[in-house]
Amino acid sequence: MKAEAWIFGITTIFLVLVTPAYWFVTDGSEHGGDWTGTSALVMTTLLAAMVTLYLGFHAKKMEPRPEDRKDGEIADGAGELGFFPPYSWWPLWCGLTLGVMVFGVAAGAWWLFIIGGVLGSVALCGLVFEYYRGVHAH
Incomplete structure (x- = not known):
């Protein structure tokens, strides 16, 4: 899960940089910046940060998955993966x-x-x- 935490962490950093830039770029209007887009970007940043923290904390507590280990083999991931429902109307x-x-x-x-x-x-x-x-x- 460390790889997923890094991906969401990089996304969070990107959104932290883009959100104020978006605010300043849209500030040219007569009413100030674009509140809708800026608030959506702020909420997206907070959501990405929340997922980053969750994955980061749980990656330390969990046993590494086969795809997280450097010595992991394909056969280590074999077995039942869960219940996948058949067709449904x-x-x-x-x-x-x-x-x-x-x-x-x-x-x-x-x-x-x-x-x-x-x-x-x-x-x-x-x-x-x-x-x-x-x-x-x-």
């Missing part, structure tokens, strides 16, 4: 109901938003509890 239904809800808000039809919310909650429950029943239950 539930993300499609969640996306469609979200689209109905957004269209309801944009069109001013709150009844359509409510219908999309009800169907969306059913689709979300189906997505969350998909692997608790049927063929793929575990």
Whole structure:
């Protein structure tokens, strides 16, 4: 994880340098600097710093992964990597109901938003509890 910490650390340093430069470059307008872009860059800098600190602290406490060791072999990383779900139709239904809800808000039809919310909650429950029943239950 040290490599990831270094990557995020370099990104944090880059953002620390770019954020004030962006503020000064956009300061030429009559209202001052661009608040939207500057605040987005500040939040991105803080997020990158947070991930850097997290990865840096945990890299010291963890046992090195095979890709972090200089003497690591490809065979050291063999084995089960985790659970990867098979195909699912539930993300499609969640996306469609979200689209109905957004269209309801944009069109001013709150009844359509409510219908999309009800169907969306059913689709979300189906997505969350998909692997608790049927063929793929575990």
